[in-house]
Amino acid sequence: MKARVTIMLKDGVLDPQGEAIRHALGGLGHRGVTGVRQGKLIELDLDAADPDTARTEIERMCERLLANTVIEKYSVEIV
Amino acid sequence: MKARVTIMLKDGVLDPQGEAIRHALGGLGHRGVTGVRQGKLIELDLDAADPDTARTEIERMCERLLANTVIEKYSVEIV
Numbered sequence: 001m002k003a004r005v006t007i008m009l010k011d012g013v014l015d016p017q018g019e020a021i022r023h024a025l026g027g028l029g030h031r032g033v034t035g036v037r038q039g040k041l042i043e044l045d046l047d048a049a050d051p052d053t054a055r056t057e058i059e060r061m062c063e064r065l066l067a068n069t070v071i072e073k074y075s076v077e078i079v
Numbered sequence: 080m081k082a083r084v085t086i087m088l089k090d091g092v093l094d095p096q097g098e099a100i101r102h103a104l105g106g107l108g109h110r111g112v113t114g115v116r117q118g119k120l121i122e123l124d125l126d127a128a129d130p131d132t133a134r135t136e137i138e139r140m141c142e143r144l145l146a147n148t149v150i151e152k153y154s155v156e157i158v
Contacts, residue, residue: 006120021121021145030140035124041085042100045114061109066100 001048003058004077005066008039013071042066051078080127082137083156084145087118092150121145130157 009015018036025033044061048054058076067074088094097115104112123140127133137155146153 008120008122018121024144025140028140028143030125030136032126032136033123033140034126035122037122039120039122041087041118041120042097043087043114043116043118044112046109047111047113057109057111061104061107061112064107065103 001046001051001054002079003044003046003054004079005042005044005058005062005074006039006077007042007062007067007072007074008037010071010073039072054078080125080130080133081158082123082125082133083158084121084123084137084141084153085118085156086121086141086146086151086153087116089150089152118151133157 015037018038021038022033022036025036044058046054046057048057055076055078062074062076063069094116097117100117101112101115104115123137125133125136127136134155134157141153141155142148
């Protein structure tokens with residue numbers, strides 16, 4: 001089974017990396033870009049009996065390892 | 080207008096970061112995970128007349144700055 005985990009900084013948490021990208025894009029002439037947020041995308045292949053089991057296990061992985069839930073939010077999509 | 084850019088290593092390009100995540104997940108007992116690929120997600124706010132213009136401009140940003148098209152592939156989604 002394949003799954004996609006999206007991890008972004010929570011709203012309100014400063015994103016200096018996104019800001020650096022925005023600044024660099026402005027320098028290249030892309031001045032219409034008013035905001036940039038950068039996050040992570042993790043694609044997983046896993047053996048699981050069914051999508052619900054997979055989702056539960058992946059949420060556990062996010063809580064334990066993949067995301068820093070103090071400052072990051074995550075979403076899981078089974079594909 | 081909001082857009083989401085997904086940047087992943089091309090198939091066949093080694094992903095040591097993904098492999099490290101897979102290894103760490105295995106160490107935590109998630110042994111059903113057989114493969115992990117890590118990529119980037121960039122959310123953009125931009126001023127654009129219409130979705131087609133936005134997409135063209137974002138593809139240009141990817142080619143010039145956001146992605147390393149030698150080893151990475153990208154996809155653009157207007158949301």
